[in-house]
Amino acid sequence: MEKTLQIHGTRAIIEAIEAGKEVDKVFLQKGLHNSLLSELNTLIKKNGIQTSFVPIEKLNKLTQLNHQGAVATISPVKYHDFEELVNRTVESGETPLFILLDQLSDVRNFGAIIRTAECTGAHGVIIPKKGGAPLNGVAVKTSAGAAFSMPIAKVDHIKDAIYYLQGSGIQVVAATEKTDNTLYDVDFKEPTAIVMGREDSGVSPGVLKIVDHQAKLPLKGSIASLNVSVACGAFLYEAVRQRL
Missing domain, CATH: 3.40.1280.10 (SPOUT methyltransferase, trefoil knot domain)
Known part of the structure; x- marks a missing residue:
């Protein structure tokens, strides 16, 4: 996966979705719960974004940066209506x-x-x-x-x-x-x-x-x-x- 097509961190992903970015999929850490993740989950469901709940090892493989239990992939292409x-x-x-x-x-x-x-x-x-x-x-x-x-x-x-x-x-x-x-x-x-x-x-x-x-x-x-x-x-x- 190309790093340029990723966002990591719960708050950053929330802001990307609210800004209308083309978020294709969000990987969330299995078993992790907090208020920010709940807010992100609500946004994901509202916008019909694909989600996978994965072990922390998968997230660590996607990025070496502090992901806070959430990594999103961003489409490099703008979708048409x-x-x-x-x-x-x-x-x-x-x-x-x-x-x-x-x-x-x-x-x-x-x-x-x-x-x-x-x-x-x-x-x-x-x-x-x-x-x-x-x-x-x-x-x-x-x-x-x-x-x-x-x-x-x-x-x-x-x-x-x-x-x-x-x-x-x-x-x-x-x-x-x-x-x-x-x-x-x-x-x-x-x-x-x-x-x-x-x-x-x-x-x-x-x-x-x-x-x-x-x-x-x-x-x-x-x-x-x-x-x-x-x-x-x-x-x-x-x-x-x-x-x-």
Whole structure:
């Protein structure tokens, strides 16, 4: 973890959250209780920030400085407002193309997807506030800097984001093996948002129920699935191919 993307100390983290800094995750010392930590906990819950309760050894590994039982990671990238991003894209006259990440957990996959999204001209990557991989230094590095130019928006719930996209005239396509349809059956010339799921379990069942289309990649080998960032690249480039 890069030190430049960290804040340590309870009061410093409280001030960062109150100042509107993009706090991705807070690591709190397991079993430690005091009034400042209670104040921080209240702020964390109010702002929907990811939290991990960890042993002091983990915090000491994150920083050699006096952390007072709390270390936060700060996103190096400013997030976009989701609804504003969708509205701006629709009004631009371009055909929208978004990526939604449903609980993706690996920061390197996150970075690789951002990079491919930027290369294919996607209009934004949408992630949940809780439960997904953080946009940390590793993700930014894996994106080869694309994280600084690709709009990224955080939402409270992926399902609510899907409903908003559908209400804005954008079809939502889930990449999943639990269907007979392939990505070649989807009309990507239409305004589209592609949902990619978690590495081990895929798109969540609740999300699969509300999307407009489910599609899979045809696999000819003996391995049952592709890496999620590779699969996302295949979906994005099929959209590019159809739109050329």
